[in-house]
Amino acid sequence: MxxxxxxxxxxxxxxxxxxxxxxxxxxxxxxxxxxxxxxxxxxxxxxxxxxxxxxxxxxxxxxxxxxxxxxxxxxxxxxxxxxxxxxxxxxxxxPGIPYLVKRLGYKIKKRMLDVEYKKDGRCNQYDAIVVAEDKAGKEVVFVAEVKSQLRAGHFEEFRKKLKNLPFYEPEYAGKIVPVLAAFKIPESLIAPANRRGVLLVRMGGEYLEPLNPEVLK
The missing domain is CATH 1.10.287 (Helix Hairpins)
Structure with missing residues (x-):
């Protein structure tokens, strides 16, 4: 309580x-x-x-x-x-994912929450999609999945969902940055996230904070 x-x-x-x-x-x-x-x-x-x-x-x-x-x-x-x-x-x-992306130095172009796609028998839902530009003007698409507690199995589940996204939005191909957000993220999952290029996000002193911002470099 x-x-x-x-x-x-x-x-x-x-x-x-x-x-x-x-x-x-x-x-x-x-x-x-x-x-x-x-x-x-x-x-x-x-x-x-x-x-x-x-x-x-x-x-x-x-x-x-x-x-x-x-x-x-x-x-x-x-x-x-x-x-x-x-x-x-x-x-x-x-709702905090776009603000986090902005704090990380990106210019927000488009933000969408609770996005659902249905096409040719396929169906996927994405908690947040943020289309942004980095300082060099390169377009980046942050795609976030939210969990109460992050588990190792979520990486593979999320990978499959991300693989389908260019099927609905072809222009996102090659631009996707995966984001997994959760209240509880075990320290043991940071290294696997780094290997997979997944940005981890949790609650912190500034509302949301990235655990491994180095994956964006």
């Missing part, structure tokens, strides 16, 4: 445009509280079930059904929370 409250305070102070996300944070905290209470109740139900081994079969069956119903409710809430958290993360990170 404290981490969510710190996140709310950080977003409010560093990026006023995201203050409307407060209701989402409060909802997430409510869902988390419900999950904790459900888990405690489920644990108590299981204890009662074990203690009832010498009770009539009918009563034991009722206990089993009640425990399974509670577990099903909890699984549903976990799914809702995971989906809500993913949406909230995108809402916080994606």
């Amino acid at each position: 404290e981490r969510l409250e710190r996140l709310e305070k950080l977003v409010k102070e560093l990026y006023p445009e995201c203050q409307w996300a407060k209701s989402d944070l409060e909802l997430l905290k409510d869902i988390t509280s419900d999950l904790v209470m459900s888990a405690l109740e489920d644990r108590q139900n299981l204890k009662e079930l074990h203690a009832a081994l010498d009770r009539p079969e009918k009563m034991m069956e009722e206990d089993r059904r009640r425990a399974e119903k509670d577990r099903e409710w909890m699984r549903k809430k976990w799914g809702e929370m995971a989906q809500r958290l993913g949406t909230l993360t995108e809402d916080i990170f994606a």
Whole structure:
């Protein structure tokens, strides 16, 4: 709960445009509280079930059904929370990508959020696309994918999505800079990101900060 409250305070102070996300944070905290209470109740139900081994079969069956119903409710809430958290993360990170690109010394030409392409049976969604120019006037296309917590498997998933982008936008071919943004990025993933030329971004003192800006050189 404290981490969510710190996140709310950080977003409010560093990026006023995201203050409307407060209701989402409060909802997430409510869902988390419900999950904790459900888990405690489920644990108590299981204890009662074990203690009832010498009770009539009918009563034991009722206990089993009640425990399974509670577990099903909890699984549903976990799914809702995971989906809500993913949406909230995108809402916080994606709008900041263009500003980060500008701070890195690029001139913004075009910015797009939550871009979805459908063509010839293919379909891909991109959290943020920023078309920019470097100091030499060369066009660069920053394509960002937002995650709550970055994992090694995300590199390959993102690579496949990036491979499809020139299929929708041929003019982007050879200009793409991959960006993976997340609240939590393990230090062990920085070296793989450097090898793949992927810019890593996380929350920092200036709202968003790059972990490995050297990949842009």
